[in-house]
Amino acid sequence: MQKYFHSVMLEKENCKGCTNCIKHCPTEAIRVREGQARIIEQLCIDCGECIRRCPNHAKLAITDTLDRLNDYKYTIALPAPSFYAQFGPGVMPHHVLGVLLELGFDHFYEVAVGAEAVSAYLRRYLDQSQRPRPLISSACPAVVRTMQVRFPGLLENIVPIETPMEVSARIAREEAMEKHGLKDEEIGVFFITPCPAKVTAIKQPFGERSYVDGAISMSSIYGEVLNRLNSTGSNLKSTLSPVQGVGWGKTGGENHAIKDHSLLAVDGIHNVINVLEEIERGGLYDIDYIEAQACTGGCIGGPLVPQNPFVSRVRMESLLKELGTRGEQELNVPSDDQFYRLSETILPRPTLKLSDDVNQAIQMLEEVERIYADLPGLDCGSCGSPHCRALAEDIVRGSAETSFCVFKLRDKLQQLAREIVDLSHMQPPAMGRVANGSKEDAKKDEFME
């Protein structure tokens, strides 16, 4: 069986089995059994919806800490564009990046620069590609995983282009090797991440390797960066921070950088799923490109950002205005198209099948339909499965029982109660009446009169 890495984990001690998370998981990857949530690893896309929804803080994302910088001779910080929008008015990218150097990084490379380079390649790609429309962005790993799990037929619509994170990491790594004569393994590249999906994309990349070595969550270093900004400040005077690349941090930013095509931007994983369903039904073929992000508002709404996404959005907009006044900048990025191409084809993920044997699967499906028709159809989730149909499937797979449904359990108890009442009226034949029959009936059954 294939091994999966997941950044999103369950903190068992905190889980109260409340079932809040199961209703919001976009891939129905959670079940609650024996009072504990369980994540089905084939289905989880590390979107972090359950982290947002759990009232008991029982879901968390595993990320790296700054201690990991000690594992490398030379370290590079890769801040996502959304990181800039976490700070108050007047805080510019060079302030934030200067503080990252003070925290122990030897160097930084802005993912905004990689995003700007990817935008330029995307424009060329959209002009030339004959692939079926609409093409879909490869930038949000949670969306790509959703398609691997739920929409395998649409995988060929994903543009075969590396993400800004990977492009930036590769440029930064190759520059450091050339400039400082370092070996690949001596360099540690750390992404400052807004989400667990990016962590998973680093540990289990879509391409043949990730150029990133670790991911540090924005919320985990935010306090320290803020303290230093307020006390010592930063020595950096300016940074590249290209405006279109920085704009990728919010919904619509990627499309804004592409321009001149028929474009659609969708954010929020459930909205993304609605759009993918529409494409599956044959719609939206008049759209050239879809920017799809799992988080509402884009990466500024990621589960690992410290700031309220509506506040970040305002900050991002005023930052973009400010950066826009500086005019176009020359970026030293690779011009070879091949550099941006994804090295591997994105394949479907094996999901939960009823059976590998077709005949058996058909029989099991009929059994699912039969059980489902007998369930109340309220989709209440109290059985620990996301809805009644999922419970029917779980029963047929052998991981649940009909009595997990509280209504079926109540019916069973009522029936049991009736039987107990009947039994309570029974007496041994020698003493007189028996249940459901008269003394005379019993006599008739057994004796000639």
Ligand code: SF4
């Ligand atoms: S991270 Fe997303 S897909 Fe995974 S269990 Fe949580 S809600 Fe479901």
Ligand code: SF4
């Ligand atoms: S929208 Fe951005 S923050 Fe949210 S899951 Fe996708 S990549 Fe991560």
